Amino acid sequence: MLLAQLNNNYIQKKQKLIQFLRKMIQKVTMYQAVCDGCGRPCAEPYGFTAWATPESASIAAWESGWMTINHELYCPDCVEVDEEMDSYKPKEKKQ
DSSP states (O other): OHHHHHHHHHHHHHHHHHHHHHHHOOOOOOBOOBOTTTOOBOOOTTOOOOBSSHHHHHHHHHHTTOEEETTEEEOGGGEEEETTTTEEEEOOOOO
16 A cells, blocks of 8 residues: 555656656757758857857857858868969869
8 A cells, every 4th residue: 555655656746747847848949050062060169059040050150160152151171262263162072
């Protein structure tokens, strides 16, 4: 009888905890900066790969050395110097 009561108390507490956590944990939308050359997401030195707004994702990418060329975003590995134009350009994709 005592064991049944303890088990019932445990189950009730577990159900209350699950209900509580369902209220606390919510699905959210986040944004990533993704390289148009290789598809890699931008990761800050601290390991963050998602931000609350598109603007903050873009700023984090630019601060990490990423570049916007012709309205596309590129990581440092996908950019090279265009010596004729004295600017940067996307690297040719290897096939």
